[in-house]
Amino acid sequence: MQHTTRAIPARTLPVISVAGLQSPDPQARAAVGRALHAACSETGFFYCIDHGVKPELIAAVFAQSRQFFALPMADRLAVHKNRSPCNRGYEPLRDQTLEPGTPPDVKEGFYSGPEKPLDDPAVRAGRFNQGPNQWPAALPDFRAVMSEYSTVMTRLAETLMRGIALSLGLAEDYFAAFCHDPLTTLRLLHYPPQPARPLPGEKGAGAHTDFGGLTLLLQDDSGGLQVRAADGTWLDAAPIPGSFVVNLGDMIARWTNNRYRSTLHRVINTSGRERYSVPFFHTGNPDQVIACLPGCVPEGEAPLWPPVTVEDHLRAMYARTYGR
Numbered sequence: 001m002q003h004t005t006r007a008i009p010a011r012t013l014p015v016i017s018v019a020g021l022q023s024p025d026p027q028a029r030a031a032v033g034r035a036l037h038a039a040c041s042e043t044g045f046f047y048c049i050d051h052g053v054k055p056e057l058i059a060a061v062f063a064q065s066r067q068f069f070a071l072p073m074a075d076r077l078a079v080h081k082n083r084s085p086c087n088r089g090y091e092p093l094r095d096q097t098l099e100p101g102t103p104p105d106v107k108e109g110f111y112s113g114p115e116k117p118l119d120d121p122a123v124r125a126g127r128f129n130q131g132p133n134q135w136p137a138a139l140p141d142f143r144a145v146m147s148e149y150s151t152v153m154t155r156l157a158e159t160l161m162r163g164i165a166l167s168l169g170l171a172e173d174y175f176a177a178f179c180h181d182p183l184t185t186l187r188l189l190h191y192p193p194q195p196a197r198p199l200p201g202e203k204g205a206g207a208h209t210d211f212g213g214l215t216l217l218l219q220d221d222s223g224g225l226q227v228r229a230a231d232g233t234w235l236d237a238a239p240i241p242g243s244f245v246v247n248l249g250d251m252i253a254r255w256t257n258n259r260y261r262s263t264l265h266r267v268i269n270t271s272g273r274e275r276y277s278v279p280f281f282h283t284g285n286p287d288q289v290i291a292c293l294p295g296c297v298p299e300g301e302a303p304l305w306p307p308v309t310v311e312d313h314l315r316a317m318y319a320r321t322y323g324r
């Protein structure tokens, strides 16, 4: 019998151990940089392992999230994000339409972020997504768990941004200004099972790219996250326990003139069960101007996008996906 071989594009996302980024040995850090370079330029998505985030903390975040979405609707509506000047709190089912032209997403969520009092100068100035959180009164540990998790994840995102700088041949602290007072958003998501008879195009989360810098996602064991491959097919980002699925958002695509990809992804919860996930968005310093990095435009060509601030891009994307 004859066997033929042919190159088959990888059908899984790369898995990157990021422990080396914490090493005092520059060779170890550079090796992670090389792995990041391949992942960021090919898929814009990878699994991050050996990240140092404690499993107990991750378990606590999921446990609090399940409890939140199991609260009576009146308790959830008491912290509706429409009551917040900065998009913090509960987001009901079908509130967001990530994919233009499709029905609203079959997911509900909860947003929190760095706590700033109403008299903080940035809040008084009406800066986007900055201000106080709303916390569910019925869950006494919720606030502490989410706040600790946000702190830990901000640190991990900063470490990864140092790795991304190395991967681009830049100084390791190149993105320090982007990380200095970052907008970060912790989002809890709950997806009911995909409807038995969905409307045309109806999904848990419509196809979209993320708006910011890095997204670090926890998913439960339901599956359902799909990532668009270069050939236009959808890859399943199957759950790997203990890992984060990391992807690059629009800020990094614009910075690198699309050398690093902000890749379309979507969720269809065909597990038949409730699905829980927790994206953490590290969006960056709101005043940071994102303009094409030196060396990312070929001679004689113009960059693909004009410069934009983090805050302006974020504002435009919320307006588009929430229709207000």
Ligand SMILES: O=C(O)CCC(=O)C(=O)O
Binding pocket: 187, 189, 205, 210, 217, 219, 225, 265, 266, 267, 277, 278, 279
């Ligand atoms: O729930 C997921 O797995 C992905 C969520 C997502 O893509 C988002 O919130 O931007």
Ligand SMILES: [Fe+2]
Binding pocket: 208, 209, 210, 215, 265
């Ligand atoms: Fe996303």
